[in-house]
Every structure is written in structure tokens, then in C-alpha cells.
Amino acid sequence: MNYLRLYQFSLLLIIISPLIFGCSKHTTPIQLQSHDYNLKMLIDDLRSINSIEAVLEVSYEKDDTSLGGDMYIKADKNNMIVRVYYMGFLAGEIVEENGTIKSKVKMSKKRAEFLITSLRKSIFWWNFDFDEIIDFQERYLLKSEGREVVIDKKKMLPISQRITNDDGDAIDINYSEPLPIEPEKESLKPTDWYQSVVQIEYQKFRVNSKITSLKVLRD
Secondary structure (H helix, E strand, C coil): CCHHHHHHHHHHHHHCCCCCCCECCCCCCCCCCCCCCCHHHHHHHHCCEEEEEEEEEEEEEECCEEEEEEEEEEEECCEEEEEEEECCEEEEEEEEECCEEEECCCCCHHHHHHHHHHHHHHHCCCCCCCCEEEECCCEEEEEECCEEEEEECCCCEEEEEEEECCCCCEEEEEEEEEEECCCCCCCCCHHHEEEEEEEEEECCEEEEEEEEEEEEEEC
């Protein structure tokens, strides 16, 4: 095995890993209907989510380099586990337990804290106090220091998010193609859907993902 390549894969994937909703294994398209659902109802409903667990297929591109692997993420409001696998081998891991971060990838403590914080914010994108809400014709823009989230008014799902730290490092996340979490349900609210395609850009890296397993636990 090329261990240098494996190390590069683990480092780069964890650097750009703030994502959660990739392509679903469901292939039959289901129409997301219009609804009467305001922003406060959306946020209140989303805040009933206790934890999210997912297995994803992830690929990244940088210049002429392209690599793929698998990622396991389990997150609740206080703890998080991120594991990256390459060719079936564990290539990297970051664990957060009640605010304490442990990383098995060589990086500074400050960078690890920024990455795990960004990952948590992109999973629980609704869980922050908005300093400003701008109401556009078709979208909401939710803003706070170091963070912007754009929400589609009709679908009540995130379209994009930007997370920035004090040093100016920024991660851009773009969401598209909504799918139901439980397609067998007859009546679906906006919070029963997730964005099935995500593209993440961090510095010169671009990442695409798709979920092969997704579990959401609510109050």
C-alpha cells in the first residue's frame, strides 16, 4: 500500500470534511411539495434532532489529483466521531467529547478545533443565534459573525453555507437535490427531507459526497 497516499488522503479529507448530506441510496425521485411552513417553525422542528449518524462515499479533487474513500460520522449536541477509510483501512479519525478534541491526524490544535467546529456547524446548521435575517423574494439569508446560511423559501432547505474563522479560513458548502429521509412516509414535512447532493470547497480542494446510510434521532 502507498502509505504516503493514504496519509495525504486522510489529512485532506479531514481538512475539508464539514459535510453531512450526500447522495442518498434511494433512486426513485419524489416531488417535494409546496407548503405553509415559516422559518420559525422550521428551526423549532430541526432543534428536536438529537443526533445524526451517517456513512458516506466521499471523493475529493485538487489540481490533477482525485481520490475517493468512505467516511463515518456520528454527532450529537456534545460529542462527535469522524472516521475516514481509504481502501478499507482507517486513514484518520477526529473525536470530540464534551468540548475536548482528539485527533489522530497530524495538525495543529487550533486547526483541529476549527475543523470540528465547522463540521458541527454544517451538520447542525440551524443551531445558532442569527444576528440578522434577510428576507429575499425566494430565499432567506441567515447571518452571524463568521457564518452565513441561505435557505430556499419554497423547499425550506439550505442551499449554501459559508463558515469563516478569525484567520480568514473559509469553507463553502453548496446543497442541492432534496430527498426524503424516510420515503415510505405518506405525509412529509420540510424537516423530513435532506439535501442529497453536496459540494464543499476549501482553499484548493473540492469534495463531493453521497450518503449510503443515514439515521436521524429526534426528541
